[in-house]
Amino acid sequence: MGLFILRRLGVMILTALCLTFIVFWLTNLYPNLEKLAKTQGNFRMSDEAVTSYLTNRGYTQSLPVKYGQWLGVLPGWEIEGSDGELRRRCEEGQNYCGVLQGYWGYSTVFKEDVSKIIATRLALTGKLMFWVLMVMVPGALIIGILAGMREGSKLDRSLSTFSIMTTATPEYVSGVVLIAVFATPLFGMQYFKGTATSAMDDANFQNFFLPVITIALYGMGYIARMTRASMTEVMTAQYIRTARLKGVKFRTIVIKHALRNALIAPFTVIMLQIPWLLNGVVIVETLFNYKGFGWTLVQAASNNDIELLLGVSVVSVFVVLLTQLISDIGYVFLNPRIRIS
Amino acid sequence: MEKQDYDGPILEIDKLSISFFTRLREIPAVMDFSATVMPGEALGLVGESGCGKSTVALGVMQDLGVNGRIVGGSIKFKGRDLNTMSQDELRDIRGSEIAMIYQEPMASLNPAMKIGKQLAEVPMIHEGVSEDEAMKRALEVVTDVKLPDPQRILKSYPHQLSGGQQQRIVIAMALMSKPSLLILDEPTTALDVTVEAAVVELVKDLGKKYGTSMLFISHNLGLVLETCDRICVMYSGEAVERGSIEDVFDKMQHPYTQALFRSIPLPGADKNARPLVAIPGNFPLPHERPQGCNFGPRCDYFEEGRCDADMSIPMEIIEGHDRHQSRCLKFKEIDWNAPIEVGEQKEKAAAGDVVLKMDNLKKYYEVAANALFGGGDKKVVKANETLSFEARESETLAIVGESGCGKSTFAKVLMGLETATDGQIILDNRSIGDTPIEDRDTKTVADVQMVFQNPFDTLNPSMTVGRQIIRALEIFGVGDSDADRKDRMLKLLDLVKLPRAFADRMPRQLSGGQKQRVGIARAFAGDARIVVADEPVSALDVSVQAAVTDLLMEIQREHKTTLLFISHDLSIVRYLSDRVMVMYLGHVVELGTTDQVFAPPYHPYTEALLSAVPIADTSVEKKHIVLEGDIPSAMNPPSGCPFQTRCRWKDKVAGGLCEKEVPAVRMMADGHQIKCHLSDDALAEMDQVIKIAAE
């Protein structure tokens, strides 16, 4: 088991390195740097001015070197610029300053340390995600189990229709529809607020319900369908028939015999769903103007805020990889067949 | 629930009819079925797949699923009609009064629940005992089913046990609350022969010990002979004959029963002198049953206008026998003692030159010790250990062994899908053991072909039959043009006795036997000289087996093919092979002509194997040898002689030699070799295992 986790961790770190390198490379392509120089300096900069601006700030070094510096495994640059000013990547007295040392860079849009921005924004998104998971996971599992325990029944059909509807509704559609119905006077049901900006400080049912339910609905249908599929499969398994013919009550069969076996597959799905939730988070935060992590991503990307974008990428990549790891370990843990062998 | 005393019949099924309902039609699965099981009696239910025998069992359990329904008749258990019981009443009976054992032990145990808990559940539900008490009970029963270290087993999960152990647990679970009726649905089909013998033995003993009545469902007549008192033969949804074992086996009164016995290889049958008689035609699908007698179209005694009249044929009592009945209009007219019309007798084909020679072939695999987690440790699995033999032209060499004995690996190496670790395979004086299939020339590839085991898997489901054969012709470079190849393909269909119209059919439109014939046609597309047949008939129904076996023999005779016949079924091996090679855990433990192998001296494993095979002949007496335990895993073979863990002769060898050294190969008589430490005297002491009583 220990070896297994170690191996997974190794692969995870390798993946993270590859991914951050790709992001680093894409954000450091020359047209992006040129745009950066022009937005930071002035828009009518000549080509030479751009070059010297970039050279003075270490942007024209070779890509692996820059990446190493950003990572913190190579000493930061120290360049005496063409304007005679001596610039350093790191503060005085420090040679290595990269992500590994906790130096995430400085956001050009927000004029603040990237690590600080990410911390506050992540906390806000954490709040959102927490409620989303609280609504989504129990909801999805209950729907899936109820639908799957008697395949083909009326209950199954109604619930399956519901879950197929929600999987077919991306967040930007359900968000728009929900706002139209519940946040405008159009249908006479104006119960909620159409923006969640105020929820950043003070989340309540009125301003937070719509964004939460918008994300939860989309993921819920998918997980519910997986749970249902897994549950119907288990319910037709021979050991369920064995249990039935042992004289076990239907309720006991579902709870004691079927549930644990049926939950193995959905657990993996739930974990792997979290990266997709990230998508939903970006859409919903944009739609509801909730200034969390997803909103930051959009701001960083559309304003070419390289350091911030890199920081955001690192965090999201790690979230994805972490959930994959948890899903693997949990799978092994839930499934006795694998644990011992 | 209190178990009331009752001394009438335990189970009385009267004119039971069960149907399944699909969107299109009603499919009758069981019609007019009656049976009675007395206390302590074991009733065998025999028939081919699809005849409705399992449906009867599920009907008794009242568990027919959403589509199945009992449409007539009654099922009385201890005098109470199960059909009219409420769900609650049924639940009380299930597991406590009637218990069931299924075919797949692994599938019938909950993978995520410990064995002990699954067992303890039964008395906890039905008798309301405490968990401690129930666990104590579970421990007792697990000891009863002769499992080693019961304490540990109770705490383990199903996947940690071997197939044989799992089936014992399923039996233990069924016996937890001492039911009055035990239903066994093909309980040993998924197990190896020697394990099967031990499980059957156990069921018999426990049945006696607990006084349980049994309904034993099987397709294997030999097994029923060994376990049951009475038998009921089913064909296409109906019981066609029932009576005591002796009456039905020796004084059968239904043409189907007779045909069934004639199509299975019993001792005495011989491919040349006394060939099997296959039942012509196919098993009718439920919605294509003929008018009148269901067996009519395939029956030798068929009489037009009488057997196919539009009426149902009643079960009639045969006078003078013990509750013996037959569903045949003509049973009184048929001369049941008439000798079998002996089919064409054939000359034994003389074996020709040596075509194939194995010389000290070895195949080792390296596998990761732990598949999921990968990791450093690798284990070497010795799948084949020093395999040496020769095979001649037109000879049939049978390779016999149970799972894990290395017969499939050997086939793979021969075919070139794997390369040998050491040693040589010599085909016509050329060594091909190191040549993978991509590097073999077309001729070699076409010369060595294979017939596969599973008929449902052997043909590509999305390509027509004709196309698949033509593809084989194309790849073997046979024929000059598409038209020529098409012609040859049709001729190949003729060869395997399939109608030419089958060329345009998809595999799913064919029955199992027909698919297997296509598989044979494909193997002979390039005029193969060596054909490896990997259990080609074991997945087929008894009545079809004979026909496919005969076809294979006939083609072999015509083409002078060398047939390597892999099987675990010693009856069929004895029937068709010239020489036999017995394998155990990668070793050849015995090799010789069929007569030599089937007569003493035996290798101890061969002896046990012979004793384990059920034979459907009341005149055969078998020595009773039951092997302890399961076949060791090839990943973890025992030290010394591979068979030493289960060998009953082990103490005859001094100094624990068996545990230390792999025995050398010993030549006994001409061409007969045995791999054993036993002294010549000890070997000479062995008795014949199968004796045919003088008639």
Place this chain on the structure above:
Amino acid sequence: MEPLTWTGNVGDFLNPIFWIAAVILLVSVIAQIILSFFAEEMTLQANPDGTLMRRGGLFGLVERLTKYSFFAVVLIVLAYIILGVVLPYGSVGIVGNMAKQFTPVWLALIATFALSITFKRSLGLYGKLFDSTVGMIGFGLVMFWVFTAGFAGMFDMLATHDPLQQISGLKNKLPGVPLPEGVEGYPHYLLGGDNLARDVFSRMVYGSVIVIAIAPLATVFAFMVGITLGLPAGYYGGRLDTILSFLANLILAFPVILLFYLLVTPEIVATGIPTFMATVLFIFPLVFFGVLINSRYHTQPTQRTIMLAVVLGVLGLLYLSLISQEGTVFNFMPAALDLFDISSGILVVFVSVVFVNSPTVFRIVRGLALDLRTRDYVAAAQTRGESSWYVMLWEILPNARGPLIVDFCLRIGYTTILLGTLGFFGLGLPPESPDWGSTINEGRKLLLIFVHPALPPALALLSLVLGLNLLADGLREESLKD
């Protein structure tokens, strides 16, 4: 001109009935769900004639109520549509007039269904789709949009106005607003005007053209890539599998939106990276078909060469025309041979959607190949010395088609959602483009004040994706029945 109401004169009569039926339906469905928890376990009551006993009591009543009210709702909706088509302009309001606009689509749908149901027994899996209600509803929804896109894209039918035409005075006007005096054309904006005074209805109709053109095609490419790489990964296993799986997981670990933001920006397009990616990704169909033909016909060299030449020639020309583009790094085709040019915006959208979808297809195909390679017919092919590619493409792939077709439908739906996401963030496609994602994006800015510009494209996208999901469900159900 008067503004149109939603249902016109017909509505005076039909609307109350409709609402009553709808409310009954809703209540009875909810009641049914609640009741099903308490209803006793179904007992199998065998009648001598083999029929099932109907479950009586409250549950049965609710069940029947649901059925009848459902039929009533469907009938009334049909009435709105048919009356709209039949009655003259204006008398049936917005709903009826939209139904009238869609007349060619209704006719095409009726023809398709009539033909398919007549010949369903000889149409294989497609025919069996018409045995499943769910499948038929899904197929109907999908075909509705396919026909809409077809008529609008090819013949400029259905829409009432040009999707880019702005008519002053109609900015953010509500549905049914009449055109100002003196302006030529269709007399109303059926679904109102958007914030640039364009017709919402026409934009929705034209939006379908973009989605229906890109989504299936991008999915096809993703499948080509996924199959060509997934088969060998699953079949050979070993190191190849490890490397390819690692790469697939790498792409899958990328949050999709981040990837889009990195790839679909003008700066990145200027570097030519999307064109390079297109060059690599679009070569897969050539490889696929080349290997497919070669592995099958290599025993007959002449036949093989001819077929290869024809297929690869055609595909090659298409491929070269596709990647050769003015203003990019690849601009080598003489104009006479260059069949078409695709705007770089669409190309980059296309490429990134294919790129995001391929790894998932790869994983599915790999899993199927892993399972199927142990079959005896694969072993039979191996023992007669077939090449690995023959085994993969002709023995394994055809038998994996069931799950792949189902996933194909689902994946088109997912691609549609991705395209919408791109539009929603204003990436790739030009801002005035009528595609649904961009329209939703524009509409959401004033969502709290004017709902009508954002809702129609949102519902359109919803119905298409729902249709694809239902279609996939129906196909899955029917293909399992064999």
